[in-house]
Amino acid sequence: MRIVSRSQSLGLCRTFSGSRWLNSRCYATRSFDPLRILFCGSDDFSIASLKALHEYKLKYPTQISSIDVVCRPGKRVGRGLKKIREMPIKEAASALSLPIHEIDTFRGWTPPETPYGPINLIIAVSFGLFVPPRLLNASKYGGLNVHPSLLPDFRGPAPIHHTLLAGRTKTGVTLQTLDHKSFDHGTILAQTPDPGFDIPNSDTCTVPELTSLVSAKGAQLLFDGIQQGLFVPPVKDAGWAKESETRSFIHAAKIQPEDRHINWEGWTSVDLNRRNRVLGNLWSRALVASKSAEEPVVYQQKRVILTDVEQVEPPKGSEIFAIVPGLPFANATCPVEPRKSRSLFVFTKDGKALLIKSLKVEGEPVAEGLRAAVKARMFGNRSITSEGFEFTPFRNPLV
Secondary structure, rough: OOOHHHHHHOOOOHHHHHHOOOOOOOOOOOOOOOEEEEEOOOOHHHHHHHHHHHHHHHOOOOOOEEEEEOOOOOOOEEEEHHHOOOOHHHHHHHHOOOEEEEOOOOOOOOOOOOOEEOOOEEEEEOOOOOOOHHHHHHOOOOEEEEEEEOOOOOOOOOOOHHHHHHOOOOOOOEEEOOOOOOOOOOOOEEEEOOOOOOOOOOOOOOOHHHHHHHHHHHHHHHHHHHHHHHOHHHHHOOOOOOOOOOOOEEEEOOOOOOHHOOOOOOOOOHHHHHHHHHOOOOEEEEEOOOOOOOOOOOEEEEEEEEEEEEEEOOOOHHHHHHHHHOOOEEOOOOOOOOOOOOOOEEOOOOOOEEEEEEOOOOOOOEEHHHHHHHOOOOOOOOOOOOOOOEEOOOOOOOO
């Protein structure tokens, strides 16, 4: 077993003084064998941690002997599923000349034997597959995980999305052990100090912007944790946000298409704007009439994606439509004439007017809002006001 002396620790600090990890704090580390790391990752968040480990290995190879990378196989995408979309971590690992192993399950799979011996530390960052106990038990130092939240808050696969959806102004990162039974339930080894760091421009911050910030913070935390040997047993719990506290913690569930389904009766304009910023284009349902003129009109529900929406001042005389949130209405002549004023609006729960600049009706291309609605025959009673006419309401799941 190798022991890092105080002089070596100080030498390590000088070695990294010109690297990107300028703020790395220097501590006398616990002793540990040269690390043979199995790194499991997928996206940009995990790439930052992989690059930090690789730089550490280059600058101080006596502490990290090897890094093998595990990722999920590429997925077929696009029309006809003819293209393969590779995991971003694969390209990053290839650029660093690291061994790559593509697996879609750990069942029956055994980590490779490195030229320096068996894997002795598993690091999983934004990976998605649960690392089984048999692999953790076979690894001398078990496993580590970097998580972009202040655990136990925002446990789950989508912490960055849910942090923004909750309207938080601060966040943090956590270094934890890999638990043998559940995701994100390991011992917290290091964590951003209370109360976390500020989310810049929290009212407008996007997922890529926050990902970029927490990726660097998480990589730094991992870098420091390796340097300090925090993974060497017996490990110490450094978490400050205890589950026994009365604060309310949020589970960061996987983002589903239904999360973009607008709840007109429950969401305010702030909710709509925030979800649109974090999740992308929102959608609803509308009753669309059949196009055949010879047969009786038949209505069916179709998905309507709001591809371009802007909050505006309510059109004159439109107050009556605010009674029913999610009821589209047109500020245009009736019937609609090509060169006349033509706009499609809807009110939110809190009485804010949204201008629907463009939308996509299921089965149709994206088009200007009112044109798309008229083409889909979404309109109903045309005589509500002299200013415009009413469409059938956007539908929620229970309507």
